[in-house]
Amino acid sequence: MESDPLSHRLYATHRNTLVSYARRLCGDKGIAEDLVHDAWLLFHRQNNAEILAPLSYLKTIIRNLLFDRRRRSTFESTTDAPFEQAIGNVEVTSASPERDVAARQIMSRVMDAIDAMPERQRKAIRMYHFDGMKLREIAQELDISVALVHKLIADGVKICMQIRKEEL
Incomplete structure (x- = not known):
């Protein structure tokens, strides 16, 4: 491998600073040393003559390597673990049964309100929100202006909100 004086000088001059930075991020001196070494290897392989702030760039590489390491560690801890242990690492995003029931009740009231709206407004809201039609398509279908379609939908959404x- 060719010698690159800039990357060698940068590594020799700022190694301790970079290890300290990495240690603050990860909390472990051994991992910090590994991160700095891996970052320098990546930096050394690139054409670093175009890099304006090499020290900042190295810090970015270190941070990204740490994120990759954490992501990989989380993945590995769930792939080989028993189901019960792996499921403990998955974030629960479902609401409680009470919140599910409340959400369904609200949705029912909103749907009842839409059904009670004047026919043109009800159709416009359904076409836009449920059928995914564009305003101009709805205007064409209902034979009204795009501005009126927008107003009908906006007024209906205000009622629902x-x-x-x-x-x-």
Whole structure:
């Protein structure tokens, strides 16, 4: 491998600073040393003549290597672990049964409110929010202006949001 004076000088001059930086990020001196070494190897392989702030760039490489290491560690801890242990690492995102019931009740009230709206407004809201149609397509279908479609939908959404706020 060719000698690169800039990367060698940078490593020799700032090694302790970089190890200290990495240690603050990960909390372990051994891992910090590994991160700095791996970062320098990556930096050394690149054409670093174009890098304006090499020390900052090295710190970015160190931080990214640490993120990769953590991500890999989390993945590895779940792939070989028994199901019960792996499931403990998965974040629970579902709401409680009570919140599920409350959300369904709110949705039911919102759907009842939409059904009670004037026919043109009800159709516009359903076409836009449920069928995924664009405003101009709805305007064409209902034979009204795009501005009126927008107003019908906006007014309907205000009613739905008011119902939602009342329930919360």
